[in-house]
Amino acid sequence: MSRSLLCWLLAAGGMLAQLGPGPGMRRRGRYPVNRPPVEIKAPEPPEAAAAKSPAARKPVSAAKGLADPDLNLGLQFPPLQAPPAPAVESFALANGLRVRLLADRELPLVSGALLLRGGSASDPSEKFGLAEIACRVVAGGGVAGMTPEQVARRLEEIGATIDSDAQPLATVLRFSGLTDHRTELLRLFAELVQRPSLDNDTFESLHGRIRTQIPARNLDPARLASSELARALYGPAHPLGRRVGYDDLDNIGPEDVAAFHKRHFTPAGAVLSVQGDFDLAAMREELGKLFGSWTGPPPPPPAPVPAPVSRAGIYYAERRDLSRAVLAMGHLAAADSEEQIAAAVILMEALGGGENSRLMQTAARRRSWTLDVRSSWSADGSGQGLFLIQGTVAQAYVTDAIQAILAELDRIRTEPVPQREVDQAILRWMTGSALRASRPATLLGTMSGSEILGLPPERLFAIQKAVLAVTAADVRRAAAERLDPARLAIVVAGSQTLFDRPLEELRREVIPVDLNIPPPKPFQPRTDPASIEQGKAWLSKMRDALGGADALGKVRAYSMRSEGTVYGPDKTMTAVKTDRWFTEGDREAIRQDVEMGSGTQAVFYNGEIGWIALGRRIRPLPPSLLQQVRGELFRVPFRLALSDRMPDREVCHLGANIVQVTGPNGNGVKIYIDPETGLPQRVSYRIEQTNRAPVSVEEILSEWRKAGGVMVPGRVRVKQNGRRTEEFKVVEAKVNEGVDLAEMEKKP
Structure with missing residues (x-):
């Protein structure tokens, strides 16, 4: 799938994180299509399951901490709290470049990122992929007195990296390395940003690699499922639903890369974040010398992003070579306030965010399915978010597994969710995603991304506090108002000849996915x-x-x-x-x-x-x-x-x-x-x-x-x-x- 719309606000793995390998099947069997469907029984209430499962008996409360005397051995635990906001130093240079510094002396490392306005949403319709190619040419290019090969060799010698990424609304360049070589690394990074050589050989090498990757882009089943889900949710014209084609590549040349750099690589409106082992005053002075003389035009206005065009249904991608089917399903939903985002996050955490979640309990009861499934919520900061479920399952139980997932979605929408279950979901999220989001590099990236989107940089902390206050009523309300199984786009990559039952029995439109790579378009004259x-x-x-x-x-x-x-x-x-x-x-x-x-x-x-x-x-x-x-x-x-x-x-x-x-x-x-x-x-x-x-x-x-x-x-x-x-x-x-x-x- 394409990049997400700066999904840094929750830093929970991205809107469509790639699936990890699930447990393998020991044997792939064949089941007749007309065998009776497996009866999907309603699971036991959480109170009944708690009496049987030691893991489920751990009571966790966001307000009271661990309070079960049988488990805490008489120890007193403080209330669960959001990670404290670190001391981030923020300032702006005279040229408009905003800078954020976070000193972290734990390891002798330094890293950072530069966020620039304008990404793939700015690509001309006939040159989709320009932003990605341009930023990679800059990051992999040369500087005055050094060829791209010499720059790459020197970075390897000092144990440093410089890479890049194009989001729909921003272009990102990153660096990381050892503190001992900080001065040289920052100098190379500043030169690449401001005065890259934009070497033709670098462009041609990258251009050729991307072209050779197009025929193989459907080989990875997880990537395939994520990509097709994005197309179903956003539409083929949206930056998140579109894929680079041969005609796009043919239309992109070195001159386009130079024009992109001239227009988008400008200090005004950009955000530079640096974290690691350094003295704040010294780093501030050093960055002023390296970036203070950087000049450029005013930042481009935010590119208009087309409205998503979603189509519900089951998207079937024929992959007879897979031992396990890959599933990806979801739908878009609005969530504007921190409270709405927090409720959606905990809703999906309770549904399938951990070992004690509802979907994982379903998988445990149906061990023969070898179902590995997770759910999550991601927000992009523009009021749009995504309910997402991803997983793998034995080919012989695909239809039953989808039916079971849909049943869990209906149950969480129609039945009250116990506060105990909500508290467990809060604890899992706060000790997992929230802690990962509090790492210096992730934290500064989140804050910088918020600035690019025009949102308060501290919004992440407000969301974390809102998560701690989520109640069972909030989760029930989020499920009832925002989660709609009828709107789901469901992608299945597998072989229907091995499925337990036809997908049509789920009473949803089944849409075949064409896995053929479109060849270059023939030269047809336009007549308008x-x-x-x-x-x-x-x-x-x-x-x-x-x-x-x-x-x-x-x-x-x-x-x-x-x-x-x-x-x-x-x-x-x-x-x-x-x-x-x-x-x-x-x-x-x-x-x-x-x-x-x-x-x-x-x-x-x-x-x-x-x-x-x-x-x-x-x-x-x-x-x-x-x-x-x-x-x-x-x-x-x-x-x-x-x-x-x-x-x-x-x-x-x-x-x-x-x-x-x-x-x-x-x-x-x-x-x-x-x-x-x-x-x-x-x-x-x-x-x-x-x-x-x-x-x-x-x-x-x-x-x-x-x-x-x-x-x-x-x-x-x-x-x-x-x-x-x-x-x-x-x-x-x-x-x-x-x-x-x-x-x-x-x-x-």
């Missing part, structure tokens, strides 16, 4: 007038930057000689490449000659005849290569800039700085135009292959210069499916000279 007009306007801007329509229209030939490197799967080779193009009337020809190692290659096509020569071995162009060569003719830059004047081509705007041009024979290309200069920064297209998936190709164009009255790129880098394959520097460019058609047609 606005997209067409905006596309033509952007193309006109590019045309003017390249030299103007008149100059481009007079180009009849060009020759470019380049030197560079070809990166193969197993080895890297230097190469010299010569590209030639000629047109006259209806005739058009293209040729490329490559010298690489001890061999040569030539490709020629004139619209009628095409051949490829490997050394002196010549043969006709195979169909797949012929299609590629025709695509090269379609993408000749001087003609591409005039596409809106060609009747067989269609131009449209895809959003941001992206123009799409489509034409005959399935040809299409996306052009990414620099908003400031008007020059094309990148072009992307696809190469179709027989009986294989198409290859996504990206050409990065830079170092533009004039030749023959028009602009030509001085450097071209090529990636295929996110992997760098070529990098060439143009050493000679001629326009309307130095090209002879008869010479082009000569075979080796």
